[in-house]
Amino acid sequence: MKLSTILSIAWEGLKQNKIRSFLTTLGIIIGVAAVIIMLAISAGAEAAIADQINSLGANLLIIGPMRGMPGASKTLVLDDALAINERIINIDGVSAEQAPPSQTIKANNITLEEIQVIGTTSDFPIVRDFPVDLGRYFTSEEDERKARVVVLGTAIAADLFGEQDPIGQTITVGTSKLTVIGVMSPKGVVADIDYDGRIYIPIELAFDKFITASSMSGDRVKTIYVKVSDSENMESIIQQITYLMAERHNVEPYDADFSISTQQDIIATQEATTEAFRSLLGWVAGVSLLVGGIGIMNIMLVSVTERTREIGLRQALGARPEDVLKQFLIEAIILSLAGGLIGVLLGIVGAYLFGQLGGMRTEIVPISIPISFGAAAIIGIFFGFYPAQQAAKLEPIVALRHE
Amino acid sequence: MSIQTENQTITQNTEIVSADNPIIQIRDMTKVYGSDRAETHALRGISIDIYSGEFVAIMGPSGSGKSTFMNILGCLDRPTAGSYILGDEDVSELDLGDLAEVRNEKIGFIFQSFNLLPRLTALENVVLPMLYDARERWSADEKVKRAIAGLKSVGLEDRMDHLPSELSGGQQQRVAIARALVNEPVIIFADEPTGNLDTKSSYEVMVILKSLHEQGRTIVMVTHEPDIATYAQRVICVRDGLIVKNEGETPCR
Numbered sequence: 001m002k003l004s005t006i007l008s009i010a011w012e013g014l015k016q017n018k019i020r021s022f023l024t025t026l027g028i029i030i031g032v033a034a035v036i037i038m039l040a041i042s043a044g045a046e047a048a049i050a051d052q053i054n055s056l057g058a059n060l061l062i063i064g065p066m067r068g069m070p071g072a073s074k075t076l077v078l079d080d081a082l083a084i085n086e087r088i089i090n091i092d093g094v095s096a097e098q099a100p101p102s103q104t105i106k107a108n109n110i111t112l113e114e115i116q117v118i119g120t121t122s123d124f125p126i127v128r129d130f131p132v133d134l135g136r137y138f139t140s141e142e143d144e145r146k147a148r149v150v151v152l153g154t155a156i157a158a159d160l161f162g163e164q165d166p167i168g169q170t171i172t173v174g175t176s177k178l179t180v181i182g183v184m185s186p187k188g189v190v191a192d193i194d195y196d197g198r199i200y201i202p203i204e205l206a207f208d209k210f211i212t213a214s215s216m217s218g219d220r221v222k223t224i225y226v227k228v229s230d231s232e233n234m235e236s237i238i239q240q241i242t243y244l245m246a247e248r249h250n251v252e253p254y255d256a257d258f259s260i261s262t263q264q265d266i267i268a269t270q271e272a273t274t275e276a277f278r279s280l281l282g283w284v285a286g287v288s289l290l291v292g293g294i295g296i297m298n299i300m301l302v303s304v305t306e307r308t309r310e311i312g313l314r315q316a317l318g319a320r321p322e323d324v325l326k327q328f329l330i331e332a333i334i335l336s337l338a339g340g341l342i343g344v345l346l347g348i349v350g351a352y353l354f355g356q357l358g359g360m361r362t363e364i365v366p367i368s369i370p371i372s373f374g375a376a377a378i379i380g381i382f383f384g385f386y387p388a389q390q391a392a393k394l395e396p397i398v399a400l401r402h403e
Numbered sequence: 404m405s406i407q408t409e410n411q412t413i414t415q416n417t418e419i420v421s422a423d424n425p426i427i428q429i430r431d432m433t434k435v436y437g438s439d440r441a442e443t444h445a446l447r448g449i450s451i452d453i454y455s456g457e458f459v460a461i462m463g464p465s466g467s468g469k470s471t472f473m474n475i476l477g478c479l480d481r482p483t484a485g486s487y488i489l490g491d492e493d494v495s496e497l498d499l500g501d502l503a504e505v506r507n508e509k510i511g512f513i514f515q516s517f518n519l520l521p522r523l524t525a526l527e528n529v530v531l532p533m534l535y536d537a538r539e540r541w542s543a544d545e546k547v548k549r550a551i552a553g554l555k556s557v558g559l560e561d562r563m564d565h566l567p568s569e570l571s572g573g574q575q576q577r578v579a580i581a582r583a584l585v586n587e588p589v590i591i592f593a594d595e596p597t598g599n600l601d602t603k604s605s606y607e608v609m610v611i612l613k614s615l616h617e618q619g620r621t622i623v624m625v626t627h628e629p630d631i632a633t634y635a636q637r638v639i640c641v642r643d644g645l646i647v648k649n650e651g652e653t654p655c656r
Contacts, residue, residue: 318504318507
């Protein structure tokens with residue numbers, strides 16, 4: 001029998017019961033759409049994390065003390081940053097950061113307590129892709145002479161000055177009076193750090209005025225950020241810096257008292273936390289697809305019972321057992337493929353709507369479309385086979401007499 | 404009374420037809436249902452020849468084995484033992500798939516309950532046997548044309564797009580007759596063709612069967628109505644799994 005003939009017979013069979021066919025398909029539609037939407041949501045969440053971390057500066061190397069190594073925090077100093085800046089080529093800038101204890105700041109009769117002060121070098125806006133919105137950042141010359149200047153995070157500027165122009169105003173930080181020379185552009189909270197709720201001062205000023213605890217004294221820095229010009233050079237520059245720093249710290253490169261990481265390392269760490277979430281979503285979606293398949297099997301079994309006389313008649317008119325098998329198998333496959341197709345469309349639209357209306361970032365994972373569609377097809381064959389076999393096994397005389 | 408006259412003409416025809424080889428040749432056919440302890444012997448050894456062009460009625464009380472006999476004749480079931488030659492082929496040993504092919508190629512069925520597919524139109528119902536034609540004798544267009552011609556020949560050209568539920572019992576049975584003929588079978592099996600019909604429709608259906616017979620078709624019909632059996636030229640009576648009477652025009656009993 002020609003495939004086209006069987007297809008049209010199967011299609012007729014499905015048309016006999018349009019509502020039931022649709023409801024049967026619904027299980028697959030929901031399953032496939034769920035797979036696509038769930039994966040789009042988790043991919044969107046991961047992309048959002050990656051974007052945030054990348055927004056801290058592209059092609060960034062992050063140098064910190066080797067975690068857990070005794071004394072390591074004492075050896076990372078500002079001169080390391082200066083040396084990198086002098087000796088390494090193909091980099092756009094180096095920024096060292098140190099965080100003194102938080103301070104009370106006052107201006108305009110407003111007092112803000114426990115505000116994080118960050119000492120940075122002049123390259124900070126370039127290195128961290130964090131431009132100044134109003135006014136300017138301080139220069140390296142100002143840094144060296146410990147100029148009493150401050151750049152405000154946008155939230156701090158709003159808290160202290162509201163609609164007023166903060167540039168040129170004087171604020172009191174701890175016991176020091178500093179002149180506001182700039183306001184940073186908004187950045188928000190990234191990886192638990194509120195970039196808008198901090199103030200930025202020259203790192204030399206920080207060493208001089210705000211670092212009191214002996215554990216932080218000297219020109220120790222917390223982190224050195226290096227912005228690499230071209231991402232292709234990342235590996236080579238990591239190596240160069242490792243050797244340079246090892247030499248300066250008098251340690252072996254393989255036993256360094258510092259560590260160099262990239263944003264990719266941070267993104268990978270963050271993604272590990274969403275991994276469990278994603279696999280849970282995947283399982284839930286997969287189970288709903290399976291339930292859809294069982295629904296198809298269930299309805300096909302009912303359909304075979306209901307249409308026993310039809311099967312008997314077709315057999316009497318010359319349908320071979322394999323013709324009957326194919327008819328019912330193809331009905332199941334049509335149901336699941338139609339469900340898969342509608343599910344894919346619904347999944348794409350749904351993922352888009354979730355992104356637009358749900359305030360959730362979604363990114364459709366291209367591979368999820370063929371995978372979920374293929375899974376629907378396999379489910380159709382798998383769950384359609386048993387009912388089809390039941391139909392094919394019917395004996396014509398018994399089937400014809402069935403009431 | 405006119406029926407009686409026609410029967411006589413048919414009886415005369417039989418002589419000519421009998422000279423040919425039989426279209427059905429059955430020897431020592433038995434059918435046993437169940438196994439070991441609960442055996443039911445539905446057929447206990449039937450031998451019969453049916454010739455091309457004959458119109459045969461099979462009669463018998465319920466439980467006589469006539470349904471079993473008819474099922475095996477129609478290749479819907481297989482005998483336990485004995486041989487069954489249909490045309491030039493021994494069909495008693497064929498598997499289910501080959502039997503399906505034999506039914507499609509050689510046999511046209513007419514059932515008591517019509518057995519039209521309820522969601523298909525009259526035309527689509529008549530096309531059905533051609534869909535299962537392994538020989539692919541006709542194109543899709545020809546199939547439709549043949550079905551239309553078949554419905555015309557039973558006087559239903561204006562009911563082609565009707566569903567069975569929109570047709571009277573007699574009209575449904577005429578659709579079934581068109582369906583039985585569309586694949587050019589060598590023999591037509593009619594199982595109580597008038598069992599669900601009123602007198603008028605029964606008469607219409609029997610007139611069609613009779614004219615088919617006159618065109619030279621071979622028809623085997625099961626019935627329990629003696630006046631329907633009179634349309635046939637030969638009556639076979641089945642009782643307790645055996646043929647008790649195998650000649651003559653008068654009904655059994």
